[in-house]
Amino acid sequence: GLDIPVSSEHEWIADFQPIIEQLGLTKWAFGVPSEELTTFKFGHFGVVPLTPTPGAYNNGAVDWIGMDPAGLFDAARSRPESPILIINHPSSSGFSGYFEAAQYDRDTGAGSAELWSDHFDAIEVFNESDFESNRGASVADWFSMLNHGYKFWAVGSSDSHQLRSSPVGYPRTCLNFGHDDPTKLTKEIVRDKVASGPALISGGLFMTVAGPNGEKPGDTVKVAADGTATFLVTVQAASHIDATKLEVLVNGESKSVEDLLPMGTGTGKKFVNQVKVTLDAAKSGNWVIFHAKGERDLAPLHPGRRPFAATNPFFLEK
Numbered sequence: 001g002l003d004i005p006v007s008s009e010h011e012w013i014a015d016f017q018p019i020i021e022q023l024g025l026t027k028w029a030f031g032v033p034s035e036e037l038t039t040f041k042f043g044h045f046g047v048v049p050l051t052p053t054p055g056a057y058n059n060g061a062v063d064w065i066g067m068d069p070a071g072l073f074d075a076a077r078s079r080p081e082s083p084i085l086i087i088n089h090p091s092s093s094g095f096s097g098y099f100e101a102a103q104y105d106r107d108t109g110a111g112s113a114e115l116w117s118d119h120f121d122a123i124e125v126f127n128e129s130d131f132e133s134n135r136g137a138s139v140a141d142w143f144s145m146l147n148h149g150y151k152f153w154a155v156g157s158s159d160s161h162q163l164r165s166s167p168v169g170y171p172r173t174c175l176n177f178g179h180d181d182p183t184k185l186t187k188e189i190v191r192d193k194v195a196s197g198p199a200l201i202s203g204g205l206f207m208t209v210a211g212p213n214g215e216k217p218g219d220t221v222k223v224a225a226d227g228t229a230t231f232l233v234t235v236q237a238a239s240h241i242d243a244t245k246l247e248v249l250v251n252g253e254s255k256s257v258e259d260l261l262p263m264g265t266g267t268g269k270k271f272v273n274q275v276k277v278t279l280d281a282a283k284s285g286n287w288v289i290f291h292a293k294g295e296r297d298l299a300p301l302h303p304g305r306r307p308f309a310a311t312n313p314f315f316l317e318k
Contacts, residue, residue, distance in 0.1 A: 015052055030182040032190050036088060037076060039064045042115050043098030046086035046124065047076045048194070049187035069102065070117035077119065081187070084121040084195050086155060091137040092127075099141050106140060109148030118150065121195055126156035126171050130203050130308040131291050143252035146287055146313060153194065153218070153312050156201035167302050171203035176216075197312050204307030205243055206236045207292050209314075217289075217312035227279045229316060235260055235271040235292045241307050242294030246273055250288045250316075251280060260292065279316045286316035 016031030034048040053060030062076045076085050090099040102111030110116050123145075125138045145152050156171035175193045177185065193199075197218025200207060210232045211221040223229045237243045248256045255278075260271035271292075279286045294307040 026183055028182060030185040030190075032187045034083075035061055037062050037064060037072075039072075042069055042101040043090070044088040044096055045073075045076070045098070045120070046088050046122075047079070047083045048086065049081050049191055050079060050083050051081060051187075068117075069098070069115055070119060073117050073119040077121075082191070084191055085119070086122040086124055087120050088124045088157075089127040089138075089159065090123055090125075091134075091141055099138075104141055104144075106144035109144060109150070120152065122153040122155050124157055125154040126201050126203070126310070128157070128159050128166050128170065130171070130306045131293065131310050132306065132308070140252075143249075147252055147285070149285060151197065151218075153197045153199060154201060154310070155194065155199055156203065156310075167305070170298070170302050170305050171201050171308070174200045174202050174206065176200075176208075199312055201308075201310045203305065203309065204237065204241050204298050204302075205292050205294065205309035207290065207309035207311065208234045209290050209311050211314060215314060217314060220315045220317055223279045223316055223318060227281060227318070228276050229279075231275045231277060231288075231290070231314070233271075233273045233275055233290055233292075235269075235273075235309065237269045237294075237307065239267050239269060241269070241298065242296035243269055243271060243292065243307060244294050245292065246271075246275070247291040247293070248275055248277060248288065249291065250277060251283060251286060277316070279318065281318075287313035288316060289313050 015033035020026055020029050020031050032049050033051045034046060035050045037045040037047050047062060064072050073085055077083060087098050089097055091097050093100055102115040104111040123142055125142050126134060131139060142154055155173040158168050158170050160166045160168045176198060198216045212229050215221050221229050233246060235243055243260055246258050246260050247254055261273050263270050263272045277288050290311045292309045297303060298305045298307055
């Protein structure tokens with residue numbers, strides 16, 4: 001069996017890399033030890049990476065008792081691993097959603113004085129759900145923060161608790177390391193890649209987007225003299241997965257929804273669209289994200305789950 005240490009405060013720390021090595025899977029998998037920092041007052045948070053310390057209280061889990069969010073966030077990020085801090089399922093009701101607990105106001109870009117802190121790095125915008133399901137909640141919160149000048153990156157996680165009702169891997173966060181060799185990875189490399197913003201969120205669809213000069217999500221794109229920039233969007237899917245539409249959102253507003261354009265033949269599906277995006281000259285900061293989706297669900301593998309993919313923002317400048 002797997003011996004995963006669990007604290008008395010329901011905080012989990014797991015280091016799967018030794019298990020991967022024991023099973024001889026290092027050519028195909030790499031594990032990053034981390035913690036879901038669980039409070040009973042103001043939310044759940046991902047601390048990545050965080051290595052268990054055998055013999056320490058709760059195996060070295062970050063202790064939140066008696067701390068406010070600002071102090072807790074700084075304490076977590078100051079650990080020796082220099083972890084990033086992710087706001088998990090931020091818009092959930094009750095104590096499990098930090099944005100709910102902190103009463104985040106989309107108009108002001110801040111929450112209540114007692115609980116609000118912006119000392120975090122990323123947001124689990126997609127938790128066991130797709131873009132459309134979160135459009136009025138965590139997506140709207142994330143867009144609000146981007147419009148207030150924050151650069152918080154989106155991630156997606158399956159947060160699986162039961163194999164049948166919450167399938168593993170829907171959605172997932174995809175990172176491009178420039179190779180496909182897990183033996184070249186370290187927890188620091190994974191941490192830094194998430195922190196720099198190029199993650200793509202995949203829920204059955206896989207999407208890559210490149211700016212006019214090869215820019216990736218998280219990068220700044222210089223627009224042409226007419227205020228436009230052309231992006232190359234590639235969406236891929238297995239043959240049984242529905243993929244139909246591509247949405248372009250600038251500064252949080254949906255600017256276009258167009259058909260995905262099929263390219264090539266084969267057992268899988270591939271779509272390639274060229275998209276021209278226009279900067280809003282009336283705004284001091286501009287950004288664009290891309291959202292692909294299908295209408296039919298992922299049955300029989302994941303009934304009720306809709307296929308989608310989303311990027312992190314590209315920032316537009318004159």
